Amino acid sequence: MGNETLKVIPLGGLGEFGMNCMAIQWKDDIIVIDAGLMFPEDDLLGVDIVVPDITYLLENRDKVRGIILTHGHEDHIGGLPRILSQLNVPVYGTEFTLTYVEGKLEEHKLLDDADLIEMLPGENFVLGPFKISPIRVTHSLVDCVALAIRTPVGTIVHTGDFKIDLSSPDGKPFDLHSFAELGKEGVLLLLQDSTNCDRPGYTPGELAVKPRLDEIFARTEKRLFFSCFSSSIHRIKLAMELAHKHNRKVALIGRSMDNSTEIAMDLGYIDPPQGLLIHSGQIKDLPPEQVCVLISGTQGEPMSALSRAAVDNHKHARIEPGDTVIFSSRVIPGNEKPIYNVIDHLYRRKAKVIHDDGKSGLIHVSGHASQEELRLMINLLRPKFFVPVHGDYRHLTQHVEIAVGTGIPEKAMLIEDGEVLELTGTSIEKTGKVASGRILIDSGSTADVVEDIIIRDRRHLSEAGLVMAIITIDKMTGKQAGPPEIVTRGFAVNEEGIMSDARNIIGRTLEESSAEEKRDWILIKEKIRADLKRYIQKNTQRRPMIMPVILEI
Numbered sequence: 001m002g003n004e005t006l007k008v009i010p011l012g013g014l015g016e017f018g019m020n021c022m023a024i025q026w027k028d029d030i031i032v033i034d035a036g037l038m039f040p041e042d043d044l045l046g047v048d049i050v051v052p053d054i055t056y057l058l059e060n061r062d063k064v065r066g067i068i069l070t071h072g073h074e075d076h077i078g079g080l081p082r083i084l085s086q087l088n089v090p091v092y093g094t095e096f097t098l099t100y101v102e103g104k105l106e107e108h109k110l111l112d113d114a115d116l117i118e119m120l121p122g123e124n125f126v127l128g129p130f131k132i133s134p135i136r137v138t139h140s141l142v143d144c145v146a147l148a149i150r151t152p153v154g155t156i157v158h159t160g161d162f163k164i165d166l167s168s169p170d171g172k173p174f175d176l177h178s179f180a181e182l183g184k185e186g187v188l189l190l191l192q193d194s195t196n197c198d199r200p201g202y203t204p205g206e207l208a209v210k211p212r213l214d215e216i217f218a219r220t221e222k223r224l225f226f227s228c229f230s231s232s233i234h235r236i237k238l239a240m241e242l243a244h245k246h247n248r249k250v251a252l253i254g255r256s257m258d259n260s261t262e263i264a265m266d267l268g269y270i271d272p273p274q275g276l277l278i279h280s281g282q283i284k285d286l287p288p289e290q291v292c293v294l295i296s297g298t299q300g301e302p303m304s305a306l307s308r309a310a311v312d313n314h315k316h317a318r319i320e321p322g323d324t325v326i327f328s329s330r331v332i333p334g335n336e337k338p339i340y341n342v343i344d345h346l347y348r349r350k351a352k353v354i355h356d357d358g359k360s361g362l363i364h365v366s367g368h369a370s371q372e373e374l375r376l377m378i379n380l381l382r383p384k385f386f387v388p389v390h391g392d393y394r395h396l397t398q399h400v401e402i403a404v405g406t407g408i409p410e411k412a413m414l415i416e417d418g419e420v421l422e423l424t425g426t427s428i429e430k431t432g433k434v435a436s437g438r439i440l441i442d443s444g445s446t447a448d449v450v451e452d453i454i455i456r457d458r459r460h461l462s463e464a465g466l467v468m469a470i471i472t473i474d475k476m477t478g479k480q481a482g483p484p485e486i487v488t489r490g491f492a493v494n495e496e497g498i499m500s501d502a503r504n505i506i507g508r509t510l511e512e513s514s515a516e517e518k519r520d521w522i523l524i525k526e527k528i529r530a531d532l533k534r535y536i537q538k539n540t541q542r543r544p545m546i547m548p549v550i551l552e553i
Contacts, residue, residue, distance in 0.1 A: 004424070005153070005422040005423060005424055006024070006025070006026050006151050006152070006153045006156075006422065006423045006424075007023075007024070007025040007026075007420055007421065007422055007423075008022065008023075008024055008156070008189070008191075008387070008415075008420075008421040008422075008423065009022070009023040009024075009025065009056065009418070009419075009420050009421070009434055010022045010023075010389065010415060010416070010417050010418070010419070010436075011023060011052045011053065011054060011056065011057070011417060011418070011436050012036065012038075012051075012052030012079075012417055012436070013034070013036065013052075013075075013389060013390050013417070014388075014389055014390075014391075014396065014415060014416050014417050015392065015393050015396070015416040015417055016038060016392060016417075017038070017075070017195070017390070017391060017392060018036055018037060018038030018039065018050075018074075018075040019036050019037060019038040019050060019051065019052050019075065019079065019438070020033075020034040020036040020075055020076050020389070020390060021033075021034055021035050021036060021052045021054070021079065022034065022158070022191070022389070023056065023057065024130070024149065024151070024156065025060075025063070026128070026129045026130070026151055026152055026153075027129075028062075028063050029063055029065055029127070029128030029129055029130070030057070030060060030063045030064045030065065031064075031065050031066055031067075031068060031127050031128070031130055031132075031149070032057065032064065032066070032067045032068070032089075033067075033068050033070065033147065033158055034067075034068075034069055034070055034076040034077070034160075035052075035067050035069070035076070035077060035078075035079040035080045035083050036051075036052075036073075036074065036075040036076045036077065036078050036079050037049045037050060037051050037074055037075065037078030037079045038050040038051075038075065038438075039334075040440070048441055048442060049078065049441045050438045050439070050440055050441070051078070051079035051082045051083070051438070051439050051441060052079060052417075052436070052437075052438070052439070053435060053436050053437040053438065053439050054083055054086065054087065055434075055435035055436075056434040056435055056436070057083075057087055058086060058087060059435075061087055064087060064089050065089070065090075065127040065128045065130075066089050066090040066091065066092055066117075066127050067080070067083070067089060067090070067091045067092070068092045068093070068119075068127075068132065068147060069091065069092065069093035069094075069097050069098075069101070070144060070145055070146065070147065070158070070160025070161065071094075071097055071139060071141050071143065071144035071145070071160055071161060072093070072096060072097040072099075072100035072101070072141055072143070072231065073141055073161065073231060076160075076161070077093075077097065077100060077101055077104065078104070080101060080104060080105065081104060081105060081107075081108040081110055082439070082441065084105070084110055084113075084114060085108070085110060088113060088114070088115075089115070090115040090116075090117055091114065091115065091116050091117065092117050092118075092119045092125070092132075093116070093117075093118070093119065094118065094119060094120070094121070094134070094143040094144075094145060095118055095143060095267060096141075096142050096143035096263070096264075096267055096269070097143055097144075098116050098118055099263050099266075099267065100263070101114075101116060102116065103259065103263075119132075119134050119145075120134065121134045121135060121136040121145055121175070122134070122135075122136070122175075122178070129151065129152055130149050130150070130151055131149070131150040132147055132148070132149050132150075133147070133148040133149075133150070133178075134146075134147060135147070135148060135175050135178045135179065135182075136172055136173075136174065136175040136178075137159065137160060137161075137162035137174055137175070138162065138163055138164065138165035138168045138172075138173065138174045138205075138206075139160075139161045139162055139163060139367040139368075140206075140229070140231070140232055140234070140366070140367025141231050141232070141233065141367070142170055142172075142233045142234070142264070142269050144160060144161065144162065145160060146158060146159045146160050146162060146179075147160065148178075148182055151188075153188060153423055153424050153425045154186070154187070154188025154189070154384070154423070154425050155182065155185065155186065155187050155188055155189075156187075156188060156189045156190075156191065157179075157182060157187050157189070157190050157191065157381055157383070158191040158389070159190070159191065159192045159193050159377065160193065161193050161195065161367060161368060161390065162174070162193055162368070162369055163196075163203040163205075163366065163367055163368055163369045163370075163373060164176070164202070164203075164369060164373045164376065164377075165205040165206060166205070167205050167206075167207055168205070168206060168234070169206050169207060169234045169237060169238065170233075170234065170237075170269055176380070179377065179380045179381060180380050182380075182381055183380050183381045183382045186382075186384075187381045187382065187383040187384065188383065188384050188385060188423065188425065189383060189384070189385045189386070189387065189423060189428070190377075190378065190381055190383035190385070190386050190387070190409070191387050191388075191389045192374060192377065192378070192386070192387075192388055192389065192399070192403075193368060193369060193389065193390045194388040194389060194390050194391035194395040194396055194398075194399040195366075195368035195369075195390055195391055195395070196366055196368040196369055196370050196371075197370075197371060197374060197388070197391070197395050197398050197399040197402055198394075198395065198398055199366075199370040199371060200370065200371050200372070201370050201371065201372055202370055202372050202373055203365060203366050203367075203368060203369055203370045203373060204362065204365045205365070206234040206235070206238075206365060207238075208362055208365050209235070209238070209328065209362050209363055209364060209365055210238060210242075211361075211362075212360070212361035212362050212363055213238065213239070213242055213326070213328070213363060214242055214245075215361075216324065216326060216354060216363075217242045217243070217245070217246045217248070217292075218246060220289075220324045220352075221288075221289060221322065222288040222289060222320070222322040222323045222324065223283075223288045223289075223291045223292075223293065223319075223320070223323040223324070224243075224248065224291070224292045224293070224323070224324050224326070225293045225295050225306070225309070225317070225319065225323060225324065225325040225326070225351075226239045226292060226293065226294050226295070226326050226328065227294075227295050227296070227297060227298045227306050227325065227326065227327050227328065227329065228294075228298055228327075228328040228329050228364075229298060229329050230254070230256035230257045230259070230260040230261075230296050231260055232328075232329070233260065233264045233269050233270065235328055236257075236260070236261055236264065236270060236294060237264070237269065237270045239292065239294055239328075240270065240272050240276060240294075242292075243276065243292040244272070244273055244276055247290060248289075248290055248291060248292040249275075249276060249277070249278045249282075249286060249290055249291060249292070250272070250276050250277050250278065250292050250293075250294060251277070251278050251279070251280045251282070251283050251291065251292075251293050251294070251316070252277070252280070252294050253280050253293055253294070253295045253296070253305045253309075253314070253316060253317050254295055254296025254297060254304060254305035254306070255296070256296045257294055257295065257296040257305070261294070280293075280315075280316035280317070281316055283316055283317070283318075284316075284318075288320075288322075288323070293317060295309065295317060297309075297342070298327055298328075298329040298339075299329070299331075299332055299335045299338065299339060300335060300337075300338030300339040300340075300341060300342045301338070302338065305317060306325075306342060307338075307342050310342045310345035310346050310349070311345050312349070319346060319349045319351050320349065320350075320351075321349065321350035321351070322350065322351075322352070323349075323351045323352070324351065324352045324353075324354065325346050325351050325352070325353050325354070326354045326355075326363060327339075327343075327353070327354070327355035327356060327363075327364075328356075328363050328364050329356065329364055330356055330364055330366070331356070339355075343355065371402060374399070374402055374403075375402065375405075375406050378402075378403055378406045378408050378409070379406060379408065382408050383408065383409055384409065384410050384411075385409055385410060385411050385412070385413070385423065385428045386400075386403040386408075386409035386411070386412040386413070387412070387413050387414070387415060387421065388400055388403070388412075388414065393416070396414050396416075397414060400412045400413070400414050411428055413428060413430070415430060417436040417437070418433045418434050418435065418436030418437070419432075419433055420432045420433065420434060464490070464491065464542055464543050464544045464545065465488065465489055465490030465491030465492075465542075465544045465545070466488065466489040466490060466491060466544055466545050466546075466547065467486065467487075467488050467491055467502075467532065467536065467544045467545070467546050467547070468486070468487040468488070468489075468547045468548075468549060469484055469485075469486055469502070469506055469528060469532060469546070469547070469548045469549065470484060470485040470486075470487065470549045470551065471484045471506060471510075471528070471548065471549070471550050471551070472484075472551045472553055473550055473551065473552050473553070474552075474553060475552045475553060479510075480507065480510060481553055483503055483507075484502075484503050484506045484507070486499055486502055486503065488544070490544075491542070491544040498536075498539055498540065501535065501539075502532060502535065502536070505531050505532060505535050506528055506531075506532070506548075508531075509524075509527050509528050509531045510524070510528075513527065521550050524548075524550065525548040525549075525550060528548040529546045529547075529548050532546050532548075533546050
């Protein structure tokens with residue numbers, strides 16, 4: 001493989017859910033598809049978000065022509081503030097996607113310098129040697145696209161997140177025709193969403209939830225609290241339509257719900273009847289049977305509107321006995337505990353809770369294609385080569401098996417973050433690796449990067465606690481001015497003898513140190529730390545973090 005090959009380099013999203021980011025390179029031109037984040041696992045203590053390592057892009061910054069966004073979910077746009085703060089290149093997206101991006105960049109004071117360029121499904125544009133065609137797809141968000149990228153060696157199709165919904169509530173169905181035309185034209189490589197590759201059959205369309213939700217609206221006698229992902233514009237629109245049908249006014253509660261609905265109304269995706277929407281302060285003025293509250297917090301986020309309402313700690317959203325709360329969403333893995341905590345609190349308020357437990361009928365549908373839709377797309381496009389994207393390793397493996405089972409791709413390959421795939425018109429091969437990985441960000445900033453050693457220290461503190469030895473030294477004599485003080489946090493020792501022995505060990509370490517050593521407080525602190533660690537570990541079988549502090553007086 002030489003310089004006349006096309007390189008496909010995933011920097012995130014292959015081997016995990018979230019953090020989607022992929023570079024495509026021809027000679028001295030690179031385009032990037034998506035710039036997502038991932039929310040941290042429980043063991044990443046204190047970390048707010050995780051974004052991809054873009055070292056490769058920074059090393060080749062003069063070659064990067066732009067970032068193209070498939071849609072506006074956090075796992076596809078959430079890494080933009082961090083990336084644009086280091087690499088300010090044009091960003092291409094559909095109207096709705098760019099509106100989400102603007103809010104995100106404004107929050108990080110990056111909007112003034114950003115170059116945001118709107119793209120329209122069906123209208124081609126050129127970046128270097130790449131001719132890009134956005135194609136309308138359906139998902140759980142609006143204004144989503146797949147990308148057909150015509151390159152010097154052939155056409156690549158990147159599906160983005162998708163499902164095949166031919167009756168989309170916004171009247172913009174999945175564009176099967178364009179994919180069929182691409183199949184006739186010839187596709188070199190298909191990069192396909194793996195999220196639901198373990199689900200047989202087809203994913204139901206967005207309108208499949210309407211009958212069950214209609215029934216719930218009809219039967220509910222008191223207030224109805226409706227919670228869904230704030231980005232689920234179709235679901236918000238449907239809830240408003242059902243509220244209007246059943247003579248209920250709608251109040252929006254929660255910042256993300258407010259923002260998303262305002263954007264959707266501005267862009268014409270939601271058009272509520274005159275007088276349907278009320279201010280949250282008016283809820284108490286209406287009879288309960290005339291109120292529907294659209295409220296954010298479907299994943300049990302601690303400070304979300306629903307979490308606060310569930311413990312009677314919200315100014316306007318008061319949940320009373322007999323009220324109904326609908327969770328029209330799925331449980332994202334890892335969020336089970338906070339969600340069920342909120343549900344417990346709702347039951348304590350004597351509310352009726354309806355959530356996606358498999359027994360409540362269809363109150364939520366996925367936004368990702370199931371196995372038969374994946375097979376349908378492979379058959380429509382008839383790609384020469386196939387690579388699964390977006391998913392854990394087990395999903396990618398299973399997706400390769402599905403592709404091979406259709407009998408169409410000449411070769412299906414599984415690659416992970418950082419691996420370099422090189423293509424010609426007739427061949428595909430893994431040829432190496434580039435720098436990749438995760439960047440851990442604290443406190444929502446783009447700059448507060450958390451190194452692995454900090455996570456290790458936090459984990460150590462959380463598991464074993466802290467022992468702080470405070471030693472006071474007389475500056476004139478170099479001797480202790482009094483016995484050391486030992487402070488512990490998260491490390492319980494019942495025997496006073498251990499603390500007394502620890503003080504003696506510190507004294508002995510100081511006495512046995514030479515005059516030269518005593519002039520180097522860093523060395524002395526390390527000696528004390530090592531001696532205390534050995535003693536505590538031997539006598540308690542525990543390994544707290546030990547921090548000597550020397551004060552000169």
